[in-house]
Amino acid sequence: MTTADDTRTRILAAARELFAERGYAATSLADIAAAVGLTKTAVAYHFHPKDRLAAELLSPVADDMLALLGDDYADRPAFVSALVSFAVRYRSVIRLFMEDLAGDDAVSPVSPDSEAAAIRTFRDGIFVKLAGEDPDAATTVRCWALLGALQWGVVKTMDLPEDEVEAVLLEAVRTL
Amino acid sequence: MTTADDTRTRILAAARELFAERGYAATSLADIAAAVGLTKTAVAYHFHPKDRLAAELLSPVADDMLALLGDDYADRPAFVSALVSFAVRYRSVIRLFMEDLAGDDAVSPVSPDSEAAAIRTFRDGIFVKLAGEDPDAATTVRCWALLGALQWGVVKTMDLPEDEVEAVLLEAVRTL
DNA sequence: GCCCGTCCTGTACGGTCGTACAAGATACGA
């Protein structure tokens, strides 16, 4: 009973860790396989396209993601607060939709890959909710700065306790 | 007299642009070549290892980089101000040493590649100058947030005038 | 006992990457 979908979980855990510290594109199936002591074909067996790894890592986030976009907030600070909490809670996968899967892959051919597209629209949705429909230059800069502060503040402090990171970040981005 | 080292300049310009919007690793020699209407071998002829492209893009930055590390500043706000100014001025190549070349490539084998290593020590130097020698958790988070805000605020607003971006960012990171 | 589905491996394929090298084009000084 050792190896059921237990290996699946171990692969998923290793992938989460590697994605967090190197990024999605920079992590190969062989890397993940080596981390759990398997072959890359074994990893591919459980997660057929590589995308599925990211998808499965992101699926528990989906609900909170939609909530973040759908909910109405009293004011901007309330939304920012929710955003910070979200970023900290899911910091191990934040990098996936801030960098890798949201990357501007040249002129995407009609973009039939719904995976990355969903991520991108989500990030854009966040930005609009932050900056408004048609933000001026100053607002644009400030909002990107906020997102950047959130990402790096969360990704580079993975070893610190969640609540402390959240408290500091919440305070830090108040003025953004 | 059309094609002397003029092509070199055009390649360099195209590379700067592509690196800025996609990142270094995600941009192939073929991409750059296509952007200037050449073959990838032609590009490789002028810039022999691909690293040389990054190196040549970064070389005009080196002086200001060292100045940033070497100079003594009256107080932290003074240093932050210089840092913001630096980031905005070289925003087209900022991505190179915030992401690509500074990436944690697994367990680097004694790191014989001085290129990426220099970038990494520079970024670490910046961080130390920002956070101090042995920062506590809160300071660590705040400083990464500052660097993240700088990077994204600068990279994602490449179409906005430099001075406006600088002013907004300067104001934005005051409290960090 | 046998069979069969699950899990994993080995091997191999097509693709892209950066790079190497021989040959062709082009401009310029002898």
Next chain:
DNA sequence: TCGTATCTTGTACGACCGTACAGGACGGGC
């Protein structure tokens, strides 16, 4: 005019990626 150095191309190589597929080890139900 004829070399000759400079630039560009075509072709090819090895390394890596994700993926496909055939076969072997293992274990539970008939």
